[in-house]
Amino acid sequence: MIVTTPRSSILVIGALASRRATLTEMLGETADFVVHTADSIATGAHILGAAACDAIIIDTREGTDLDVGAIPTLRRLAGPAALLAVLPMMEGDEAGRALRIGADRCLLLEQQDAAGLAATIRAVLTAGPRHRALREPHVMIVEDEPATAEILSRFMAWRGYRVTAVPNGRHALERLRGDPADIVITDLDMPMLDGESLIAELKSASNRPPVIVVTGNPISELTWSRLRRSVVELYLKPLNLREIGQTVDRIVGTRAA
Structure with missing residues (x-):
């Protein structure tokens, strides 16, 4: 009697058809x-x-629309x-971040042939996933403009973060007492409690989150001199979402390390 081993089902996600085809061809060289x-x-x-x-x-290699920030969503x-995340050859520092936010293994295809890729996948499947109970990092957005708050919220949720959006600093402090954030993205000009006052309050918090400032108005040198030691980055509107996303990934990954 011939005994057959069930074949494992693999989903390859990549924006470029040529690279999906290469991966499919490599995986197809075995009967596993x-x-x-997709x-x-x-x-x-x-x-x-x-x-x-x-x-x-x-x-996630260069030339695709997908990057490491998509890993929490896929997780x-x-x-x-x-x-498993395929990384660019020269982006070794991305491996640690990819593993922290949900990948079970990182791959550099330039260093593997078909047999090596198959062996790696078998080893990962045998070991089981590392991230069964992955905690979603929490991003708080403090923004009184509904359109901007909505755009930032949707973008951060798409990148795999749990998002809370509030319209001013007072509401932010109330929410943070019961639900600490891994990072806060705040506007400066807001009613009730503005961004600068919020940042001052957060400086005394026991679990002080990093802060990113977004603003539609250029700020003076005097204001920036007060803020620069308390914020990790400043972005002027209209916002470059990709840059903000990369900064959040970097800061949250550093805190999780």
């Missing part, structure tokens, strides 16, 4: 895997909704499946 592909997280979620996968591989979608 059934490979599905060009976006949304398409991947649809596939996962229709069929369970044993592992997900996300390609939630993956459930018990293993999550």
